[in-house]
Amino acid sequence: xxxxxxxxxxxxxxxxxxxxxxxxxxxxxxxxxxxxxxxxxxxxxxxxxxxxxxxxxxxxxxxxxxxxxxxxxxxxxxxxxxxxxxxxxxxxxxxxxxxxxxxxxxxxxxxxxxxxxxxxxxxxxxxxxxxxxxxxxxxxxxxxxxxxxxxxxxxxxxxxxxxxxxxxxxxxxxxxxxxxx
Numbered sequence: 001x002x003x004x005x006x007x008x009x010x011x012x013x014x015x016x017x018x019x020x021x022x023x024x025x026x027x028x029x030x031x032x033x034x035x036x037x038x039x040x041x042x043x044x045x046x047x048x049x050x051x052x053x054x055x056x057x058x059x060x061x062x063x064x065x066x067x068x069x070x071x072x073x074x075x076x077x078x079x080x081x082x083x084x085x086x087x088x089x090x091x092x093x094x095x096x097x098x099x100x101x102x103x104x105x106x107x108x109x110x111x112x113x114x115x116x117x118x119x120x121x122x123x124x125x126x127x128x129x130x131x132x133x134x135x136x137x138x139x140x141x142x143x144x145x146x147x148x149x150x151x152x153x154x155x156x157x158x159x160x161x162x163x164x165x166x167x168x169x170x171x172x173x174x175x176x177x178x179x180x181x
Contacts, residue, residue: 107145109142
């Protein structure tokens with residue numbers, strides 16, 4: 001993308017973000033849509049959120065998924081996370097795992113944490129071992145890839161694993177078969 005076009009799209013993005021901060025969600029949605037349609041990846045992700053949640057207009061789940069996928073194809077890690085959670089909410093654990101694994105592959109600590117939770121939910125020895133490895137990966141990840149809450153959760157889960165805590169039905173997640181991989 002030419003530098004001038006990128007600068008123009010960044011300007012639209014920043015204006016949209018300012019509108020969002022000011023509570024003018026309808027204008028923010030319009031601006032994110034403009035930049036998203038012109039290929040601005042962060043705007044694609046944010047426009048997906050606006051469609052998903054219904055900020056500044058009606059909810060539109062198919063449009064949200066389309067924009068999340070578009071941003072994900074461009075390598076936006078936040079879109080990986082959004083897609084994983086949409087699939088998780090829909091009960092499609094297999095597709096959620098695909099996107100959480102992409103986060104792990106991108107060295108995103110949040111993905112390692114979320115995938116570790118899946119392994120903890122099974123309560124098997126092999127699952128606990130995989131969970132511990134993923135939590136160690138998350139602990140070593142760049143702290144910028146996780147929220148403060150996620151960092152604390154990683155530390156807590158590692159402590160609980162080391163103290164021998166059992167994790168069946170962790171966080172209300174139903175156990176899943178180790179054979180799903």
